[in-house]
Amino acid sequence: MLDNLRGMAVFASVVGHGSFSGSARELGITTSAVSQQIRSLENELGVVLLHRSTRKLSLTEAGESFYEAARDMVSAAEQGRIKVNQLRDELAGSLRIATTPELGVHHILPALSTWMAAHNDLSITFLADNHYVDLIDERIDIAIRMSPSIDDLTLSNHPLSDVRQVLVASPQYLRHHKKIESPKDLNEHQLICIDIMKDASQLDFVQTETGKKTRLKMSSRIHTNNVFMALTLAKEGHGVVRMMEMDAKNDLANGNLVEVLTGYQLPSFVLYAVTLNREQQPAKVSRCLEVLKKYFHAG
Structure with missing residues (x-):
């Protein structure tokens, strides 16, 4: 299936450029690699998709029909990539924060209130409980805790404040x-x-x-x-x-x-914000951490 999808993307690129060489330049692969992808796709489908000549390429009847599906697939993939990038780079989507009722009422809500009001595309859920919350099981982006997560390589600890x-x-x-x-x-x-x-x-x-x-x-x-x-x-x-x-x-x-x-x-204790350990945090998580750190540092 993955090979077919890759072949469809190459096929759509070839048709869009009208040549194997143009597609190769766009995709960053060799012309022979493009040609091999098209042959493999045709063999898999059992039909000829392109008429090849020394002067130009043209679509067969089957190729014209298949091109619409290939083009729609590439377009859908691009839209998906754009949405993922928006969630990564923009303050949009959902943000789930776990804290205790006391910290939530007295500190987390005051810290984030103005920031929340400025970002209407962000949907925020607060889980206020005194029990330990598993970040993965509960899909938590940020947990506020009085102790670090020790020996758990899947989590990152962000100190917020010393607490007497x-x-x-x-x-x-x-x-x-x-x-x-x-x-x-x-x-x-x-x-x-x-x-x-x-x-x-x-x-x-x-x-x-x-x-x-x-x-x-x-x-x-x-x-x-x-x-x-x-x-x-x-x-x-x-x-x-x-x-x-x-x-x-x-x-x-x-x-x-x-x-x-x-x-x-x-x-004394140290108050931590705990997140999943990622090479790059989504912007909504990074910005929320910045706001929390600023609030507790100022306090």
Whole structure:
């Protein structure tokens, strides 16, 4: 089948140029190679397509009929190539982005909103979930993750931002409970546990000035798998909560939450955009990555 299609393309080129030599120049092959393609096609079809003479070429009746099909095939292939190039080089088609609900609402949508509005030919799907998403199975173009994809050669990691973890509580909670001046004071407090975090109730502190490390496991009677829920519980005074600073940024700025143990640091993370590993990314993916990097760098 592929040989036939190749032969049809050569045949259409020969007829279009009116000569084997003109077709050879267009296709970048030898005249004898063009002649061989036509002979093979005629043998396969069992008919003569071209009358050959030393002065010119002319189509047989079968050749005239077959030329229409060959020309339409070449035209369809060219249109297909143009569409593929548009999807590769233009901001068109579909773009599928996987993120968490919290990152999506607080950062990814604000980062991309203006860019999305400027490109009406782009159809965008957001998958907001806290579970790991397989980029190939779900046809994901960009996944936003707090950890890189390790030892997976099919994926590329694009760092977006360093992200601090913070321990926060509401002013109301801090007024009515024992002061938190060192990590050991947390033994008298309840942690609102976000179960999507690894070792959710275990806290590892490093004292900023001395570098002294402290590990402790907090008591927790309230659990959730959602950062929005944890934020609300903390603001209503139900305990302290460990979360990414970017998720608590607005509430810290307006005073709804207060960072505790500011002289200590929890482990930081890197926020990544993960894509399929390609030599050349489609323009829609490359441009989206540029917008995300600019947003997080500015932040």
